Amino acid sequence: xxxxxxxxxxxxxxxxxxxxxxxxxxxxxxxxxxxxxxxxxxxxxxxxxxxxxxxxxxxxxxxxxxxxxxxxxxxxxxxxxxxxxxxxxxxxxxxxxxxxxxxxxxxxxxxxxxxxxxxxxxxxxxxxxxxxxxxxxxxxxxxxxxxxxxxxxxxxxxxxxxxxxxxxxxxxxxxxxxxxxxxxxxxxxxxxxxxxxxxxxxxxxxxxxxxxxxxxxxxxxxxxxxxxxxxxxxxxxxxxxxxxxxxxxxxxxxxxxxxxxxxxxxxxxxxxxxxxxxxxxxxxxxxxxxxxxxxxxxxxxxxxxxxxxxxxxxxxxxxxxxxxxxxxxxxxxxxxxxxxxxxxxxxxxxxxxxxxxxxxxxxxxxxxxxxxxxxxxxxxxxxxxxxxxxxxxxxxxxxxx
Numbered sequence: 375x376x377x378x379x380x381x382x383x384x385x386x387x388x389x390x391x392x393x394x395x396x397x398x399x400x401x402x403x404x405x406x407x408x409x410x411x412x413x414x415x416x417x418x419x420x421x422x423x424x425x426x427x428x429x430x431x432x433x434x435x436x437x438x439x440x441x442x443x444x445x446x447x448x449x450x451x452x453x454x455x456x457x458x459x460x461x462x463x464x465x466x467x468x469x470x471x472x473x474x475x476x477x478x479x480x481x482x483x484x485x486x487x488x489x490x491x492x493x494x495x496x497x498x499x500x501x502x503x504x505x506x507x508x509x510x511x512x513x514x515x516x517x518x519x520x521x522x523x524x525x526x527x528x529x530x531x532x533x534x535x536x537x538x539x540x541x542x543x544x545x546x547x548x549x550x551x552x553x554x555x556x557x558x559x560x561x562x563x564x565x566x567x568x569x570x571x572x573x574x575x576x577x578x579x580x581x582x583x584x585x586x587x588x589x590x591x592x593x594x595x596x597x598x599x600x601x602x603x604x605x606x607x608x609x610x611x612x613x614x615x616x617x618x619x620x621x622x623x624x625x626x627x628x629x630x631x632x633x634x635x636x637x638x639x640x641x642x643x644x645x646x647x648x649x650x651x652x653x654x655x656x657x658x659x660x661x662x663x664x665x666x667x668x669x670x671x672x673x674x675x676x677x678x679x680x681x682x683x684x685x686x687x688x689x690x691x692x693x694x695x696x697x698x699x700x701x702x703x704x705x706x707x708x709x710x711x712x713x714x715x716x717x718x719x720x721x722x723x724x725x726x727x728x729x730x731x732x733x734x735x736x737x738x739x740x741x742x743x744x745x746x747x748x749x750x751x752x753x754x755x756x757x758x759x760x761x762x763x764x765x766x767x768x769x770x771x772x773x774x775x
Contacts, residue, residue: 409743456627501545624700
């Protein structure tokens, strides 16, 4: 198997890198360099810049606004975008809802929602997990009862990322409570979050940020025309979506940037009277991270290459390795960065407290987000399919255990 990039792919990488360097707004780039999460407007601004270039809907067919890239080109773009570092495209719009509508949506749904999703005129969130129905998604209880030309939705979703920013939610609901199997009787609805009866409540994470939410539905009226696919066949839609959700989940660009940033900062931090970058133990640790990153990069190329050769009919179970190892690298690289910062890796809320009390700034500007990033990434091995579930997939589909 030839895992070398072709001259055309190398040229494409340079094109992407140059475009990002020339078009990423300086303020957004600087916030990324310092480790701050992109703000809502940062994500909207950058996605609209990419959409104007024709690059936002990276995996969609050309007829619906996609760039017509190969799987390798998509991989290259995702890596370069994250390692810039630039804000990620809103995955709910681009890698989840978009492909679902292309595959299952009506012509009217495609024409209305796809252009708005690509340009982030609508911000979407995902209404899947519920209390007691996270990894066991098929046991969801949020109900939708059809009354005339509407569904009446009642129930609760939890861990709903960015729901407080969102305009719409694509949601799994139970439309047949008497189905023989739990996976049957589930439907996929598009719900306008401005509809009366929708309530979004914040969940504050351990890093002090508001990213997650609870969403409550009380007699929410949803037009029947907002059903995607067939009634009671939403499980097939959900499985298709989850396969796309895990595209690029290794997030190699983020890990590469974190290691690079740790090395840069280690030149400023002193240990035993000399720069940390000269410490042997630190250099061994960095070298191991770089070896692990390169190994995952080669594995990712193998998975993508095999996927292309198979005709792209279905994801290879071996891609679960990317989720497992990718999230481990994200966690390890964020821990490396925080360890470099040491006492300087002060959580940002303590810096904000110092500002309110007119105390001097605490530490360098690059230190404020080290600990929050480390804390937030503890969840990386849970979302997108827990690593334990990914190991079960590998045991069954690859090892035959």
